[in-house]
Every structure is written in C-alpha cells, then in structure tokens.
Amino acid sequence: MSIDKETVKKIASLSRIAITEAEADAFVPELNQILGWVEQLGEVDCSKVEPMTAVIPNKLRLREDVVTDGAIRDKILANAPVAEHGFFAVPKVIE
Amino acid sequence: MTESTYRIQGGTGEWEVVIGLEVHAQITSESKLFSGASTEFGAEPNTQVSLVDAAMPGMLPTLNAECVRQAVRTGLAIDAQINKYSRFDRKNYFYADLPQGYQISQLYHPIVGEGVIQISLDEKDPDAHGKVIGVERIHIEQDAGKLMHDQHPTMSYVDLNRCGVALMEIVSKPDMTSPKEAAAYVRKLRSILRYVGSCDGNMEQGSMRADVNVSVRKPGGELGTRTETKNVNSMRFIQAVIEYEAQRQVDVIEDGGTVVQETRLFDPDKGETRSMRSKEDAHDYRYFPDPDLLPLELEDDFIFDCKASLPELPDEKRARYKNVLGLSAYNAAVLTAEHETALWFEELLETTDEPEKIASSAANWVTSELFGALNRMGLSIENSPVSPAQAAELLGLVADGTISGKIAKQVFEIMLETGDGAKKIVEEQGLKQESDTGAIEKVIADVMAANEDKVAQYRDGKDKLFGFFVGQTMKAMQGKANPQVVNELLKKTLG
Numbered sequence: 179m180s181i182d183k184e185t186v187k188k189i190a191s192l193s194r195i196a197i198t199e200a201e202a203d204a205f206v207p208e209l210n211q212i213l214g215w216v217e218q219l220g221e222v223d224c225s226k227v228e229p230m231t232a233v234i235p236n237k238l239r240l241r242e243d244v245v246t247d248g249a250i251r252d253k254i255l256a257n258a259p260v261a262e263h264g265f266f267a268v269p270k271v272i273e
Numbered sequence: 274m275t276e277s278t279y280r281i282q283g284g285t286g287e288w289e290v291v292i293g294l295e296v297h298a299q300i301t302s303e304s305k306l307f308s309g310a311s312t313e314f315g316a317e318p319n320t321q322v323s324l325v326d327a328a329m330p331g332m333l334p335t336l337n338a339e340c341v342r343q344a345v346r347t348g349l350a351i352d353a354q355i356n357k358y359s360r361f362d363r364k365n366y367f368y369a370d371l372p373q374g375y376q377i378s379q380l381y382h383p384i385v386g387e388g389v390i391q392i393s394l395d396e397k398d399p400d401a402h403g404k405v406i407g408v409e410r411i412h413i414e415q416d417a418g419k420l421m422h423d424q425h426p427t428m429s430y431v432d433l434n435r436c437g438v439a440l441m442e443i444v445s446k447p448d449m450t451s452p453k454e455a456a457a458y459v460r461k462l463r464s465i466l467r468y469v470g471s472c473d474g475n476m477e478q479g480s481m482r483a484d485v486n487v488s489v490r491k492p493g494g495e496l497g498t499r500t501e502t503k504n505v506n507s508m509r510f511i512q513a514v515i516e517y518e519a520q521r522q523v524d525v526i527e528d529g530g531t532v533v534q535e536t537r538l539f540d541p542d543k544g545e546t547r548s549m550r551s552k553e554d555a556h557d558y559r560y561f562p563d564p565d566l567l568p569l570e571l572e573d574d575f576i577f578d579c580k581a582s583l584p585e586l587p588d589e590k591r592a593r594y595k596n597v598l599g600l601s602a603y604n605a606a607v608l609t610a611e612h613e614t615a616l617w618f619e620e621l622l623e624t625t626d627e628p629e630k631i632a633s634s635a636a637n638w639v640t641s642e643l644f645g646a647l648n649r650m651g652l653s654i655e656n657s658p659v660s661p662a663q664a665a666e667l668l669g670l671v672a673d674g675t676i677s678g679k680i681a682k683q684v685f686e687i688m689l690e691t692g693d694g695a696k697k698i699v700e701e702q703g704l705k706q707e708s709d710t711g712a713i714e715k716v717i718a719d720v721m722a723a724n725e726d727k728v729a730q731y732r733d734g735k736d737k738l739f740g741f742f743v744g745q746t747m748k749a750m751q752g753k754a755n756p757q758v759v760n761e762l763l764k765k766t767l768g
Contacts, residue, residue, distance in 0.1 A: 192557055194367050231567050238567035243302050243339030246309030247323035254322045254433070264318040265421070265430035268369045272422045272429065 279451030293447035295484040298472040306439035307334030318432035326437040328372035340439040343471035353388025370418040383412035407446035452512035598632035620661035667695035708755040
C-alpha cells in the first residue's frame with residue numbers, strides 16, 4: 179500500500195487539519211515509511227488466529243439502565259469558547 | 274400485489290423504482306447508550322449531558338444493558354438472526370453536533386442479522402395484499418446532538434441532550450417498489466417496535482426517522498445508482514421523497530445525464546430534495562473497531578429470556594382475533610394495529626368468561642362508537658374517559674336486552690359527559706327498555722285504534738305500512754320498547 183500526495187491532502191481535510199503544500203510533500207514519504215513498517219506484519223500468517231481484543235482475559239462490562247449523571251451544565255460548558263443561553267454557540271453551520 | 278405496478282412514465286418508457294430504508298429508532302431507555310445521563314425528552318439544553326457525552330478527555334464509554342436487551346428483543350420480533358458476537362466501531366466525521374468526532378456504531382459485526390417484516394397495502398384486509406420485506410440488519414449506535422440555526426444571526430446553537438442517546442438502525446433490503454409500500458413498511462415496523470416496547474415510535478419527537486434510498490431502472494433491468502435522502506421524519510415526507518427522487522432521477526437519465534451517488538436533504542416546504550454538498554465525503558468514514566469497547570458477547574440464556582419476554586405480536590394477534598375470536602378481517606386489523614388499542618380491547622373481553630360471545634359486538638362498538646368519540650375529542654385510547662370495565666357494563670346491558678342499541682348510544686354519550694356508569698344512567702334516566710309484552714300490546718292496541726284506516730290498508734296487502742306501525746309504537750314508548758318484541762307482537766296482532 180502506498181500513499182500519494184492527493185491522499186495525504188484528503189486525509190488532512192477529513193481530519194480538519196490544515197497543512198501546507200510543503201507539509202503535504204513531506205508527509206508522503208513519512209506516511210509511506212510508517213505503512214511499510216506496519217506492513218511487515220503481513221509476512222506473518224495469522225489467518226487462523228483469533229483477533230486479540232484485550233491483553234488480559236476480560237469481558238465487556240455492562241451498566242444497569244439508571245440515571246446517574248447529568249445536570250452539570252456549567253461544567254459541560256466551562257471550556258466552550260462561546261456559550262449562550264445554555265447552548266454551545268458555534269459559527270453558523272447550515273445546509 | 275397491485276402496487277408492484279407503480280411506474281414512472283418517462284419519455285423513453287416506463288421506469289421502476291427501487292427503495293431501501295434505514296430507519297433510526299430511539300431505543301426506549303432511562304439513560305444513554307454509554308453514559309448515565311437521562312434520555313428524557315424536552316429538558317433544558319445541555320442539562321442531560323455527562324462528561325462522556327461531551328467527549329471530555331479520559332472519559333470511557335460503558336454499555337447500557339437495557340439497550341442491548343431491547344435491540345435483541347426487536348431482532349427476535351422480526352425473526353432475525355441474533356449475533357452472539359458483535360462489536361462497536363467508530364464512524365469518523367466532523368460536525369458541530371458530534372463532540373467525539375466519531376459516532377460509536379456497529380459496522381462490521383452488528384448485533385442483529387437478517388430478518389423479515391410482513392407488510393400490507395390494505396390495512397382493512399392485510400392478508401389480501403401482503404408482501405414480505407427483508408431486513409438486512411439492526412445495529413446499535415449513538416445519536417448526535419441537536420443544532421439550532423434560527424436563534425442567532427451568525428451562530429448555531431448546540432444542545433447535546435440527545436448526544437449519546439441509544440438508537441437502533443434498522444436497515445431494510447431494497448425490496449420496496451412504491452411510496453405506498455415504503456409507508457406500509459414504516460407503519461408496520463413502528464407497530465412492532467411499539468408492541469415490543471423498544472421504541473415509542475414518536476416521529477414528531479424524532480424517536481423514529483428514516484434515511485430513504487431511491488434508485489430507478491427499466492423494469493427488470495440492472496439496479497441504478499441510488500441517492501440517500503437523510504433524516505426524513507414523517508410517513509408523508511417519506512412518500513414525497515420517493516416520488517420526487519424517482520421523477521428527478523428519471524429526468525436526469527433521460528436528459529442524457531447520470532445519477533450521482535450522493536446524500537440529499539428533503540425540504541418539506543418546497544417538497545423537493547437537494548444535494549448536501551457538505552456531506553460529499555460522507556462515505557469516507559474511516560471506520561475502525563472502537564478500542565474503548567470489548568466485543569459484546571451474548572449468552573443463550575439471555576437470548577432465551579429476551580424471547581420469553583416478548584408479547585403477542587401484531588401478526589399473531591390479528592390471526593387470533595380473526596380465527597379464534599371470529600372477528601372480521603377489518604376489525605382484527607384495526608384493533609391490532611396499535612398495541613394500546615389491542616390491550617384496551619382485551620381488557621374489555623376479560624370482563625367475561627366467554628370472550629368469543631361478546632368479541633364481535635365489542636369489536637364493532639370499539640371501532641365505531643369508541644373510536645368515533647375519541648376522534649371527536651382528540652384523545653388517544655390510553656386517555657379514554659370510558660374504561661374497558663365501563664364499556665363492558667354498557668355492552669352487557671345491550672346483550673341482556675335491558676337497553677336497545679339505539680339507547681346505548683345515548684347512554685354512551687352521557688357516560689362520556691358525566692363519567693357515570695351505564696347501569697346508573699339507565700336507572701336514573703329511566704332508559705330501561707320495555708320488553709314486557711303486556712305493556713307493549715297495550716300500546717299497540719292504542720296505535721291500531723288511532724289508525725284504523727291504515728290497519729285496513731295493511732290487511733289489504735299494503736305491507737309497507739308495517740314500518741309505520743313500528744314507528745308509531747316506538748314513538749309512543751319514547752324509543753324504549755324492545756324493537757324485537759315490538760316486531761313480533763305487531764306481526765301477530767296485525768295478522
């Protein structure tokens with residue numbers, strides 16, 4: 179698998195990261211090196227190995243359906259650059 | 274079924290429409306899918322948000338067991354495969370209503386696999402025009418927050434109360450071929466969800482909404498390119514979207530263009546769909562397994578308990594009403610469409626030891642008198658001013674001949690107004706039906722004496738006058754005479 183400059187720019191845009199042309203150029207070989215390094219794993223045949231989801235034997239724990247949280251609006255909004263009337267206020271996004 | 278002939282008439286001939294629906298149904302639960310914040314509708318903005326929902330750093334999701342249970346029960350209700358192993362994936366996109374930057378969903382291993390929903394185009398006789406629509410899968414995912422654009426000239430307001438509320442996404446196969454079929458599918462799905470209790474089906478509050486996938490093709494030809502119109506929140510709009518999109522796509526193709534696979538938005542005011550440019554990367558979600566959550570593994574016992582907890586579902590219930598209780602196809606369909614109606618009706622039947630005996634008359638009464646009254650008052654059956662027990666008392670008085678069907682309507686009106694019981698009203702207002710032959714014979718004698726000429730005409734063969742005598746007798750007795758007894762006695766006396 180190999181990445182070209184267009185792919186780098188697209189990923190940056192999907193991730194909402196602004197990058198310059200020069201940075202895009204620089205990322206192409208860097209990302210390809212990382213991918214090449216990871217691709218070495220493909221040399222091992224693990225088609226008969228269950229994917230490991232946790233390093234210790236562990237099961238997904240579930241919660242009871244009870245209300246235990248909320249009613250902390252001040253904390254929720256504390257870090258918002260702009261909050262008005264109990265809402266987060268963001269630059270207008272409309273279709 | 275007749276509707277399979279739904280076609281768009283284009284310049285180059287007929288076009289067939291292929292429809293698939295992705296219905297998002299809010300799972301009924303007290304708290305959110307991965308946090309302990311409340312799901313209650315209509316709270317002050319951002320008061321039902323936990324630090325998990327607001328995606329503060331270091332927060333971890335913990336799955337709500339009830340949401341899992343309800344998804345499994347829903348799957349079982351549509352005879353679907355339950356996947357004992359499922360997983361959660363991250364669906365990545367940036368939008369102001371999604372603080373995490375991703376939605377936790379299930380792409381690769383959904384909790385529920387293939388199932389079926391039986392639909393009908395004829396609500397009055399569902400067996401006559403049935404069709405089976407396949408369900409591809411049901412998966413569990415988080416809802417996003419809500420944006421308000423009309424509160425400020427340059428800002429959008431964000432309320433995260435909905436953020437993290439549990440949804441089921443119920444994905445149909447592209448098995449529908451007309452707007453009516455799509456509406457019938459949503460109606461049936463809603464009915465099942467409400468029976469199961471896994472979603473309240475409230476479309477106005479957004480508890481149920483659909484993404485509508487539409488494509489067109491020449492009849493029997495290859496599938497065309499589809500468009501997806503997002504977040505359509507009423508039965509009527511779903512149909513409007515299909516009609517509009519099908520026609521638009523036919524026009525595009527016949528003008529030499531090609532349909533672009535894209536996400537569209539429905540504008541209810543204009544009745545049209547338009548492209549959502551901001552979502553042009555919409556299918557580039559870069560899904561990957563959520564590392565915060567282990568796989569969800571279900572035990573056989575758990576699935577068995579889910580199955581055991583299901584109520585009698587609409588199709589079974591309808592069949593039983595028809596075959597065991599002997600109701601008409603129409604009554605059986607109408608009484609079972611909504612769970613609340615069926616429960617009310619059954620409570621009424623439970624007042625007697627022999628429900629089969631009163632079932633038909635009770636069904637007729639509920640679908641005509643009760644529904645009529647509720648409609649007039651703008652009430653749902655849960656809020657009926659007359660209880661099933663009170664209705665049973667009224668119907669009992671008709672059954673044993675205490676009052677006539679006509680007087681029963683009058684008594685019912687008084688019940689609605691005063692809340693009094695039928696027996697009390699009949700006693701107090703002296704509405705009891707007169708079945709005593711002696712009393713009725715006496716009135717008949719008076720009527721005949723006063724109308725000797727008509728008696729003679731009747732005896733000369735003018736049969737139509739019989740109705741006149743019935744009317745006169747009833748009138749003289751203020752409508753309280755037992756009509757059957759009046760008929761019999763008149764026939765005897767007039768000879």
